[in-house]
Amino acid sequence: MLRHLPKTKIFYLLGAACLTYACGENGTNYGQQFDMKFALQRTYTGQDHNQLQLDLVDPTIFSFSMAGEGFATDIPLNKELSLQKTVNLRYSQEGTYSLTLNITRKDGVNFISQKLQWTYSKKVPPLANAKFAEAATSTGLAHLLFPPQLDPDINEVWLQGDLTTHPQGQWYSIPPNLDLGVTVSAPDGIKTVNIKYRNIYGNEGPAKTLSILKKSVGPKDCQAIPAATQTYKTDIQVFLAAENNGPLFYRFSGDVEETAWIPFSGQVDAPVTLSSGNGVKHVIVAMQDIAGNSCPNIPLDLTVNSGYPPYQVTVQGNLLWTDALDIAILPRYDHLPNDSIEMFISGDVQNSPLTETWLPLSSPIAVALNPVNGNRFIYVQFRNSQGVLSDRAYVSIFLQPFLLAQAGSNGTWNLTPSHFTSLSSMTISGCQETYQNIGFQSPLLCTPTASEVTAKYFLSDKSSLTRSALIP
Numbered sequence: 001m002l003r004h005l006p007k008t009k010i011f012y013l014l015g016a017a018c019l020t021y022a023c024g025e026n027g028t029n030y031g032q033q034f035d036m037k038f039a040l041q042r043t044y045t046g047q048d049h050n051q052l053q054l055d056l057v058d059p060t061i062f063s064f065s066m067a068g069e070g071f072a073t074d075i076p077l078n079k080e081l082s083l084q085k086t087v088n089l090r091y092s093q094e095g096t097y098s099l100t101l102n103i104t105r106k107d108g109v110n111f112i113s114q115k116l117q118w119t120y121s122k123k124v125p126p127l128a129n130a131k132f133a134e135a136a137t138s139t140g141l142a143h144l145l146f147p148p149q150l151d152p153d154i155n156e157v158w159l160q161g162d163l164t165t166h167p168q169g170q171w172y173s174i175p176p177n178l179d180l181g182v183t184v185s186a187p188d189g190i191k192t193v194n195i196k197y198r199n200i201y202g203n204e205g206p207a208k209t210l211s212i213l214k215k216s217v218g219p220k221d222c223q224a225i226p227a228a229t230q231t232y233k234t235d236i237q238v239f240l241a242a243e244n245n246g247p248l249f250y251r252f253s254g255d256v257e258e259t260a261w262i263p264f265s266g267q268v269d270a271p272v273t274l275s276s277g278n279g280v281k282h283v284i285v286a287m288q289d290i291a292g293n294s295c296p297n298i299p300l301d302l303t304v305n306s307g308y309p310p311y312q313v314t315v316q317g318n319l320l321w322t323d324a325l326d327i328a329i330l331p332r333y334d335h336l337p338n339d340s341i342e343m344f345i346s347g348d349v350q351n352s353p354l355t356e357t358w359l360p361l362s363s364p365i366a367v368a369l370n371p372v373n374g375n376r377f378i379y380v381q382f383r384n385s386q387g388v389l390s391d392r393a394y395v396s397i398f399l400q401p402f403l404l405a406q407a408g409s410n411g412t413w414n415l416t417p418s419h420f421t422s423l424s425s426m427t428i429s430g431c432q433e434t435y436q437n438i439g440f441q442s443p444l445l446c447t448p449t450a451s452e453v454t455a456k457y458f459l460s461d462k463s464s465l466t467r468s469a470l471i472p
Contacts, residue, residue, distance in 0.1 A: 046201035052087040068099035125197035125205030136213035136291035146178040162191035218293025219244035224285040228334035241267035255281035321398040328364040348376040405469035414443040
């Protein structure tokens with residue numbers, strides 16, 4: 001959209017900014033040049049008076065007259081007069097006026113006849129409806145945007161306030177693209193700028209105050225903490241936090257369903273959807289404040305594994321068996337830092353202040369196994385801050401592995417091996433019968449070949465142990 005430029009005076013140039021005329025005596029020709037300018041003081045005005053201005057090097061060579069109606073002048077109309085520098089015009093009705101200016105040489109030759117027009121209007125611009133494109137700025141540079149439907153007669157804006165240049169106020173032309181760059185004053189804080197419009201008639205509208213935040217200090221101590229670095233599903237949550245004076249925004253990119261900038265305040269449990277399929281997902285977390293000051297991007301490598309448990313309990317050291325009653329367990333429940341998780345421990349353990357009651361999640365936890373040889377099962381159930389219960393997680397450990405031998409008939413013995421839940425295979429030696437890398441069986445018939453029978457257990461963690469039984 002083309003906008004009116006300020007119009008106060010237009011000069012009409014005659015010829016090449018000069019007039020040449022000739023006369024002669026006894027066949028002699030001569031000529032002179034004269035610069036001539038004339039203009040209305042205003043072609044658009046909100047005032048009830050105007051002025052015709054004439055500028056000639058030698059006004060004595062010319063005379064002039066004026067014609068028109070609807071306005072008053074300080075000279076008679078339609079009368080040949082000596083040139084003068086100004087003619088005052090007065091009128092009272094809004095509208096467009098025209099006058100005809102005739103300039104005549106002293107020898108009676110009509111030099112020029114020119115029609116001049118001006119428009120008088122009392123129209124006042126409305127309350128300024130420009131606004132800052134940004135809510136805040138980090139550098140001080142801001143963009144004042146004007147609406148596309150702005151009246152084309154409005155061509156200037158007054159700016160006064162917290163600005164680096166002309167804080168006392170100045171009129172600015174409204175750019176054709178309706179985007180005026182301004183720079184607010186240096187100290188951080190809320191900046192206020194008073195604005196009003198002025199139209200081509202010189203009429204000013206009412207003033208309005210705009211505000212924008214100058215903020216050069218960005219957020220600090222930015223954190224992005226997932227509930228875990230592994231997940232069995234693609235929809236997860238990441239705990240985001242930062243120290244900042246004012247609102248914050250975050251977004252995810254990378255192997256995710258990318259998000260737009262999402263507002264938050266201080267900290268938030270932010271949902272994110274990882275790309276489909278198992279494997280490592282590379283995620284970038286970006287955070288910034290309202291002025292665009294940003295934290296360094298935070299990379300996260302998250303693994304999607306459909307077989308991964310979101311909660312479990314293990315034995316410290318990943319022990320599959322023990323000869324001692326006292327062990328330590330490691331409960332785990334994937335959660336965000338601001339979620340309070342509780343746990344309930346039960347199973348083949350002796351009563352203590354840590355069992356059969358809800359406790360805050362911690363790890364490791366010391367427990368004492370019930371003194372019964374064999375597989376001992378330990379159960380842990382979890383409860384989050386919303387009171388949602390998990391299924392029971394469990395772990396087993398074999399207490400005091402053994403090999404029992406009981407006398408049978410006809411010189412044979414019955415062997416009872418330990419039934420590990422983690423048993424891969426076992427080998428029995430000291431019997432006529434062959435038991436090489438077999439699965440669990442009980443009882444086993446043994447015809448002893450020595451005074452001691454031995455069982456070697458091969459466990460799922462690739463370890464092994466040996467237990468023996470005496471044959472009297």
